[in-house]
Amino acid sequence: MKRIFTLLVVGLTAFFVSCDSEESDTGGSEWFSTPESTVVGTTVEVRCATKFGPGVLNSSNAGFIYATVSNEGMGAFETAAAVTVDGSTLSATLSGLQAESFYVVYAYADLGTGRMQSAGSAFRTEQSETLPEPDPERPTFGTPSALNVTASAATLSCGFTFERPTSEYTLRFEYRKTSEQSYTQKSVASGSGTKTATLTGLSASTTYEFRLCAEWEGESYTSATGRFTTSASQGGGDPTGGLTKYSGWPELPVEVANSDYYYAYHICPDFRVDGHLARNYTVCFSAEHHCPVWVAAPRHVCYESGASRTNAYGKDPDIPSNIQYYSDATGGGCNKGHMLGSAERLVTREVNKQVFYYTNIAPQYTSSFNTGGGAWNNLESFVDGQVSKNTQGSNDTTYVVIGTYFKPFTDAYGKSCSPATIEYGGRSDVTRPSMFYYLILRSKSGTTGKSVYDLSASELKCAAFVLRHNMEKGHTPQAKDMRSVKEIEELTGFTFFANVPNAPKDTYNPSDWGL
Numbered sequence: 001m002k003r004i005f006t007l008l009v010v011g012l013t014a015f016f017v018s019c020d021s022e023e024s025d026t027g028g029s030e031w032f033s034t035p036e037s038t039v040v041g042t043t044v045e046v047r048c049a050t051k052f053g054p055g056v057l058n059s060s061n062a063g064f065i066y067a068t069v070s071n072e073g074m075g076a077f078e079t080a081a082a083v084t085v086d087g088s089t090l091s092a093t094l095s096g097l098q099a100e101s102f103y104v105v106y107a108y109a110d111l112g113t114g115r116m117q118s119a120g121s122a123f124r125t126e127q128s129e130t131l132p133e134p135d136p137e138r139p140t141f142g143t144p145s146a147l148n149v150t151a152s153a154a155t156l157s158c159g160f161t162f163e164r165p166t167s168e169y170t171l172r173f174e175y176r177k178t179s180e181q182s183y184t185q186k187s188v189a190s191g192s193g194t195k196t197a198t199l200t201g202l203s204a205s206t207t208y209e210f211r212l213c214a215e216w217e218g219e220s221y222t223s224a225t226g227r228f229t230t231s232a233s234q235g236g237g238d239p240t241g242g243l244t245k246y247s248g249w250p251e252l253p254v255e256v257a258n259s260d261y262y263y264a265y266h267i268c269p270d271f272r273v274d275g276h277l278a279r280n281y282t283v284c285f286s287a288e289h290h291c292p293v294w295v296a297a298p299r300h301v302c303y304e305s306g307a308s309r310t311n312a313y314g315k316d317p318d319i320p321s322n323i324q325y326y327s328d329a330t331g332g333g334c335n336k337g338h339m340l341g342s343a344e345r346l347v348t349r350e351v352n353k354q355v356f357y358y359t360n361i362a363p364q365y366t367s368s369f370n371t372g373g374g375a376w377n378n379l380e381s382f383v384d385g386q387v388s389k390n391t392q393g394s395n396d397t398t399y400v401v402i403g404t405y406f407k408p409f410t411d412a413y414g415k416s417c418s419p420a421t422i423e424y425g426g427r428s429d430v431t432r433p434s435m436f437y438y439l440i441l442r443s444k445s446g447t448t449g450k451s452v453y454d455l456s457a458s459e460l461k462c463a464a465f466v467l468r469h470n471m472e473k474g475h476t477p478q479a480k481d482m483r484s485v486k487e488i489e490e491l492t493g494f495t496f497f498a499n500v501p502n503a504p505k506d507t508y509n510p511s512d513w514g515l
Helices: 008-022 349-356 375-384 487-491
Strands: 003-004 036-040 045-049 064-071 085-087 090-096 103-111 114-117 121-124 146-148 154-161 167-178 184-188 195-200 209-215 221-223 225-230 259-274 278-284 290-298 334-338 361-365 399-406 421-426 426-430 434-443 458-467
Touching: 008 146, 036 146, 045 064, 045 103, 064 090, 085 458, 090 103, 090 195, 114 290, 121 167, 146 225, 154 167, 154 209, 167 195, 221 361, 259 349, 278 349, 334 434, 375 458, 399 487, 458 487
Parallel strands: none
Antiparallel strands: 003 036, 036 045, 045 090, 064 103, 085 090, 103 114, 103 121, 146 154, 154 195, 167 184, 167 209, 209 221, 209 225, 259 278, 278 290, 290 399, 334 361, 399 434, 421 426, 434 458
16 A cells, blocks of 8 residues: 655654754754655655755755654664755655654755754555565566656656576666657666666656566566656646556556545456456545445456356455454445446456455445446446457457545436445444446547557547436436546545546547447
8 A cells, every 4th residue: 555645743843853953953944845755665755845946956965864753762863865856856765664663754955054954744654565476487576656756757666576696687677758669777786675766857748658677597577567657847846647556557546645545456366467467456445434435447358257256255455454344244225336346357266356355345225226227237237338348359448436425415417315324344334325436438449459548638538427326226327427537536536547647537528428
């Protein structure tokens, strides 16, 4: 799980400032924003916008200091290595940190008047990131991701495992603009672990693709390809890229920094595409409502046959157990409603088991919504029809986000539904949603053979289908059920399809969907 957050610990900050003032002349916090931290396992990307003019800061006079914090007090401060200065914004990668530990971090600038220092912020590391299982025959790779993306810089990351001596092979990241043919290389140290490399001098508002490569005995081995898009302006502003954990996954929404939300990224345990383990789905789960907020996934025919339904209901191992359902019991007039359906993940039994995690299940009305002829079932059948099943050529991937809503909702027909607290899943505090939505992104033809990244907005279709939870049985998808994805972003506070700059989120055409 990755979380992007700014956590200002007032008492802790005051304590450190008082201690630090004994050692150096610090001040000038008004010149800094509060540092932000992006946590991935025990690797943390820190970033701080400043008010200094261009050319004032450089990697020699500015950076970050950080220390552990525990019940016993504060540890010794260390200085971050390899600081990147992008205009007036500082960034650095902190690696090799202690797992599941609290840290405090400060940005600083050593100028002629002495050290100037930001307010402090804190972050908590997660469990060590799981590395790919070793293969005695070849190197193995995790999923590549891009962090700290700005207008001209980005940090690449990818897990790597290989049990051969490090002297026998070399490692490098390769990256290029998607419009270019040749790659630029950046070497990294050999050895198993999470590999990172910071790129600078990138072009603004540009999409790049990258991969981790190993060279062994004259052969090249590569990870899956990741993507990121640099932001439009230099320094100070929020980056448009790097806000999702995996920049090469078109379906991902931006993670919202909220203590109520928990995120899990499920990789298929035994199904590969192009030699790499395929992704299954991503979930955002609410600790307050004990219900999924959204599930994002790719849809493709390659996932849909090969095994049978498992009915393996159980807890998600990547989300805290105490906020999930306690059992597969139903209640409140609802049955167990899959966000991502079982029929959409039948390629292997192990892949199908993952969609029976409680975090992929929401309470849905039995009689009129999640039943034969129910409004939701009819919408699911409609979406199934949007998944390309061309037997003569290419089948483009369809990207979906299935979401819930926990406030009173009135639909385009003027009818309303309100959320309610019900007994469900062995709990008495589960929120029954008032509305469900289905967001879809796909090429218009479905058979281009291209990535959505390589298609223009006019070649893509993107829309939201919205159903109040008490919709009448027999209702079938109508143009009146549709909204733009932008409208759902404004309603929910999430940013959808953030990795696809050309996604036409502001508009939709019912005729593109056969309505």
